[in-house]
Amino acid sequence: GITRHYTFNIKLKNITRLCHTKSIVTVNGKFPGPRVIAREGDRLVVKVVNHVPNNISIHWHGVRQLRSGWADGPSYITQCPIQTGHSYVYNFTITGQRGTLFWHAHISWLRATVYGPLIILPRQNESYPFVKPYKEVPILFGEWFNADPEAVINQSLQTGGGPNVSDAYTFNGLPGPLYNCSAKDTYKLKVKPGKTYLLRLINAALNDELFFSIADHSLTVVEADAVYVKPFEINVLMITPGQTTNVLLKTKPKAPNATFLMLARPYATGMGTFDNTTVAGILEYETPSSSLKNRPLLKPGLPAINATNFVANFTSKFRSLATAKFPANVPQIVDKKFFFTVGLGTKPCPKNQTCQGPTNTTKFAASMNNISFALPRIALLQSHFFSQYSKGVYTTDFPAFPLIPFNYTGTPPNNTVVNNGTKLVVIPFNTSVEVVLQDTSILGAESHPLHLHGYNFYVVGQGFGNFDPENDPPKFNLVDPVERNTVGVPSGGWVAIRFQADNPGVWLMHCHFDVHQSWGLGMAWVVLDGELPNQKLPPPPSDLPKC
Numbered sequence: 001g002i003t004r005h006y007t008f009n010i011k012l013k014n015i016t017r018l019c020h021t022k023s024i025v026t027v028n029g030k031f032p033g034p035r036v037i038a039r040e041g042d043r044l045v046v047k048v049v050n051h052v053p054n055n056i057s058i059h060w061h062g063v064r065q066l067r068s069g070w071a072d073g074p075s076y077i078t079q080c081p082i083q084t085g086h087s088y089v090y091n092f093t094i095t096g097q098r099g100t101l102f103w104h105a106h107i108s109w110l111r112a113t114v115y116g117p118l119i120i121l122p123r124q125n126e127s128y129p130f131v132k133p134y135k136e137v138p139i140l141f142g143e144w145f146n147a148d149p150e151a152v153i154n155q156s157l158q159t160g161g162g163p164n165v166s167d168a169y170t171f172n173g174l175p176g177p178l179y180n181c182s183a184k185d186t187y188k189l190k191v192k193p194g195k196t197y198l199l200r201l202i203n204a205a206l207n208d209e210l211f212f213s214i215a216d217h218s219l220t221v222v223e224a225d226a227v228y229v230k231p232f233e234i235n236v237l238m239i240t241p242g243q244t245t246n247v248l249l250k251t252k253p254k255a256p257n258a259t260f261l262m263l264a265r266p267y268a269t270g271m272g273t274f275d276n277t278t279v280a281g282i283l284e285y286e287t288p289s290s291s292l293k294n295r296p297l298l299k300p301g302l303p304a305i306n307a308t309n310f311v312a313n314f315t316s317k318f319r320s321l322a323t324a325k326f327p328a329n330v331p332q333i334v335d336k337k338f339f340f341t342v343g344l345g346t347k348p349c350p351k352n353q354t355c356q357g358p359t360n361t362t363k364f365a366a367s368m369n370n371i372s373f374a375l376p377r378i379a380l381l382q383s384h385f386f387s388q389y390s391k392g393v394y395t396t397d398f399p400a401f402p403l404i405p406f407n408y409t410g411t412p413p414n415n416t417v418v419n420n421g422t423k424l425v426v427i428p429f430n431t432s433v434e435v436v437l438q439d440t441s442i443l444g445a446e447s448h449p450l451h452l453h454g455y456n457f458y459v460v461g462q463g464f465g466n467f468d469p470e471n472d473p474p475k476f477n478l479v480d481p482v483e484r485n486t487v488g489v490p491s492g493g494w495v496a497i498r499f500q501a502d503n504p505g506v507w508l509m510h511c512h513f514d515v516h517q518s519w520g521l522g523m524a525w526v527v528l529d530g531e532l533p534n535q536k537l538p539p540p541p542s543d544l545p546k547c
């Protein structure tokens, strides 16, 4: 591979959407941010220079970061944030991955405006395991806030209430014609008839899983989270924040006398921090002469907002290729099993304050195994690597199982108050891990897109209700389960994942709804070094930011 250099200047830029102009944090003045392209095996060297008042760090979402954990990017996990006037060089190699990923800010809610595509092409002399597309088109799904996104979450954390919802969803930063004062900001995909387009779909929205469909065109799913899958055809897809999906769009053999809307709007199950609006873009066939004006505009249908069965059916279609060239290396034997509950709960309201949580004596909180993840003062990876600092920064007692099991999908127990903590799980190098993630219905069942840093995992099983440790594991798919970095824990259900802990470092696992993450829905793994030199995490680069 070769080395590719990028410079990310973090700077403010005035952007107008929905007739509302505001100054936003951007990379190089672009919204959405610049495209980063590499081939499998290439090294990326990205210098990030912070020219804004906000602290920032950049995460390369889905990149394995094999023995390069210092470049992963989540603030206070693998690095302290880059302060105003400072810079940091992210230096990492793309190993064993090809497809679509994305990069985004990983602190507070800055990723609302700081995100962009990360495209990994196959090695020079390799091709796709599907028909060579005529053209490749990244489409980032996002959320636009008229307000300052950091102010929105800060207010929620202070009052304990749900944050204000966004004002629009976007395709490549554009809300489209279904919003007021937005028709001129419409994403348009111009196509030629009789061609195959590769759409690289990225859900960079903060808090919403989204349905997506294009009128009168089916799509063939060929890749998810930068891993090829067995192709399957759909009319509607669902994509959670943190997921990427590559689809082939085959255009009609002759330019039809119509224009086609593409739509996205939320799939939402919980009590909801979502706005039920629709972003629209346009698929338009290029034709030499005929007037576009008289063409009818066709609109796709989308499932109901809470169509959980549709989603379960859709997600069950994803399968690894599991071929000799692209094997599914599913751990067949598990060294260590974990069972984590994920869900919302409450924290007590501080005395002499009124809160706007589920009741006025409580604040919203979110947790795994009843622990609401609290960010430390200095980065966990630093603290772990220079272990003399670890005292008081984190503890290693994150429970492998819930301390007090209950009926997770039934009536919740009386005491659902969560505890704050910076608790980690420590596992030896190369442990094969199984984690069952179980949604709780303490404040109503809700699906949660769980994302693991530093790894892909295999999704070996999923179901509704309480996970049954006797009867569910025999049904696990250990042959061709999908391999990904973000999975939706079904609303009122569970999902089981497996991974081989072959990447030493400290790795965050969290809900990719920013609101849930801010409320504490996360934890972190410490994967210890192995014996051999190539199984150890090297020391940090000298420009690693200080807290």
Ligand code: C2O
Binding pocket: 059, 061, 074, 104, 106, 242, 451, 453, 508, 510, 512
């Ligand atoms: Cu895309 Cu920790 O996130």
